[in-house]
Amino acid sequence: MNSPPNQQRVMLVTGSRKGIGAYLSQYYADRGWHVAGCSRSPAEWGHPDYNHYQLDVGDETAVVAMFADIRKRYGRLDAAINNAGIATMNHVMLTPGATAERIFRTNTLGTFLIAREAAKLMVPRQTGRIVNFSTVAHPLNLEGEATYAASKAAVESLTRIMAREFSPWNITVNAIGPTPIDTDLIRGVPADKMARLIERLPNKRLGTFEEVSHVTNFFLAPESNCITGQILYLGGV
Numbered sequence: 001m002n003s004p005p006n007q008q009r010v011m012l013v014t015g016s017r018k019g020i021g022a023y024l025s026q027y028y029a030d031r032g033w034h035v036a037g038c039s040r041s042p043a044e045w046g047h048p049d050y051n052h053y054q055l056d057v058g059d060e061t062a063v064v065a066m067f068a069d070i071r072k073r074y075g076r077l078d079a080a081i082n083n084a085g086i087a088t089m090n091h092v093m094l095t096p097g098a099t100a101e102r103i104f105r106t107n108t109l110g111t112f113l114i115a116r117e118a119a120k121l122m123v124p125r126q127t128g129r130i131v132n133f134s135t136v137a138h139p140l141n142l143e144g145e146a147t148y149a150a151s152k153a154a155v156e157s158l159t160r161i162m163a164r165e166f167s168p169w170n171i172t173v174n175a176i177g178p179t180p181i182d183t184d185l186i187r188g189v190p191a192d193k194m195a196r197l198i199e200r201l202p203n204k205r206l207g208t209f210e211e212v213s214h215v216t217n218f219f220l221a222p223e224s225n226c227i228t229g230q231i232l233y234l235g236g237v
């Protein structure tokens with residue numbers, strides 16, 4: 001693993017193997033950050049300023065061990081992007097409890113554990129940025145996405161309350177709620193259902209990776225010190 005020079009800013013991106021997380025990791029590594037990423041499988045890409053941890057964000061012991069390593073290796077954490085997430089498309093009456101548990105474990109418990117440990121690492125430097133991932137499926141109350149939307153509603157609540165609890169140390173906590181973006185997460189959604197969903201959006205198209213980094217840039221900017229506890233949806237929702 002590479003160790004950044006002491007002055008280099010360090011960011012953690014969860015779910016960095018593919019999709020939005022891989023994009024954001026490469027985007028910030030290209031812009032001078034040292035990025036630590038994690039996912040259950042090894043990363044499918046590499047960068048001189050990127051290190052990968054293989055873990056499940058819902059596994060508390062593994063998450064705590066990763067942060068112990070980040071603390072030892074870098075001694076700082078400037079930003080954490082809580083991107084790891086999974087979805088399911090199912091009518092409530094057809095959703096097994098095990099599926100609901102998996103969704104909440106990754107999306108909600110994972111976000112909670114990563115934010116908790118990130119904040120502890122940010123406290124000594126009295127500054128930090130945490131960005132969580134919600135979804136438009138929550139405000140749109142999308143049928144078939146009850147457990148997914150509910151797990152992200154909980155992420156929004158965590159975001160607002162952590163923003164208050166972490167503010168004494170100038171740690172901001174915000175969330176982005178993307179519109180559908182072409183990744184593996186939505187590839188299983190039937191085309192007619194996706195078309196109906198997009199029809200409900202003010203912006204009648206898919207979102208892009210660049211639109212996500214536009215929002216994360218806004219939350220991460222030094223000028224955004226006063227922006228905390230906010231949920232920013234894409235697509236006009």
Ligand SMILES: NC(=O)c1ccc[n+]([C@@H]2O[C@H](COP(=O)([O-])OP(=O)(O)OC[C@H]3O[C@@H](n4cnc5c(N)ncnc54)[C@H](OP(=O)(O)O)[C@@H]3O)[C@@H](O)[C@H]2O)c1
Binds near residue numbers: 016041058135
């Ligand atoms: N794409 C969209 O349309 C859309 C819309 C709204 C919100 N979002 C949100 O955006 C985020 C990223 O989604 P995406 O579209 O990029 O999904 P994706 O392409 O399916 O990627 C998900 C990433 O999360 C990792 N991951 C999943 N479960 C994990 C776990 N338990 N522990 C650690 N890593 C885990 C995956 O790697 P491994 O499989 O190796 O673990 C993968 O790198 C999610 O939070 C999602 O809810 C996406």
